[in-house]
Amino acid sequence: KAGVTQTPRYLIKTRGQQVTLSCSPISGHRSVSWYQQTPGQGLQFLFEYFSETQRNKGNFPGRFSGRQFSNSRSEMNVSTLELGDSALYLCASSNGLAGVSHEQFFGPGTRLTVL
Amino acid sequence: AQSVTQLDSQVPVFEEAPVELRCNYSSSVSVYLFWYVQYPNQGLQLLLKYLSGSTLVKGINGFEAEFNKSQTSFHLRKPSVHISDTAEYFCAAGNSNYQLIWGAGTKLIIKP
Numbered sequence: 001k002a003g004v005t006q007t008p009r010y011l012i013k014t015r016g017q018q019v020t021l022s023c024s025p026i027s028g029h030r031s032v033s034w035y036q037q038t039p040g041q042g043l044q045f046l047f048e049y050f051s052e053t054q055r056n057k058g059n060f061p062g063r064f065s066g067r068q069f070s071n072s073r074s075e076m077n078v079s080t081l082e083l084g085d086s087a088l089y090l091c092a093s094s095n096g097l098a099g100v101s102h103e104q105f106f107g108p109g110t111r112l113t114v115l
Numbered sequence: 116a117q118s119v120t121q122l123d124s125q126v127p128v129f130e131e132a133p134v135e136l137r138c139n140y141s142s143s144v145s146v147y148l149f150w151y152v153q154y155p156n157q158g159l160q161l162l163l164k165y166l167s168g169s170t171l172v173k174g175i176n177g178f179e180a181e182f183n184k185s186q187t188s189f190h191l192r193k194p195s196v197h198i199s200d201t202a203e204y205f206c207a208a209g210n211s212n213y214q215l216i217w218g219a220g221t222k223l224i225i226k227p
Contacts, residue, residue, distance in 0.1 A: 042217075042220050043219075043220060044217075045215070045217065048214070056213070098213070098214070099209035100213045103149075103164065105160075106151075106158035106159040108157065108158050
């Protein structure tokens, strides 16, 4: 089975731009979660989608949004980029909701640098 | 408030020595508990999980963890570490909203 794939792997943007990151979950997985990882703040939960519906959301501003398609692929969008958005963005997929005993499988991440 | 606390941000240990990485969770989270590991420049992968049953859980790479309900802890242990165990370790717990609550991570530093 192919693992979780994320594209692109690296991205450089400037302040004020917007960016879209993509995640393809493991085949058959219906839940996709997104995380932001930075040296200062550690691993922070952004949101979780299950069957095209956002089921959980972390404490991030509205500039961060996401969606999930009928094939379970997910995209994350960040508008009006700020320097502080520079981070590794991780996507994880699971059979069911992450908090209900389901193991999450992580992708390698997208490294976003905002200049 | 629902929280998962990893008491040490870094744990240095000599190679072949035992190690314990500490994790405490608030009683308001559920008892689904996980340890994930992130090797340098990689994504996270599951080390072990506790869902129910035996309180001692064995995982990959010789790691094990013990669920202690009275102390609301889920500490991770390995009797003898190797250089290849150098990584960041994350504890997580599921809550009643089916959300995963994450600890801040503990960097395991192996000294030769």
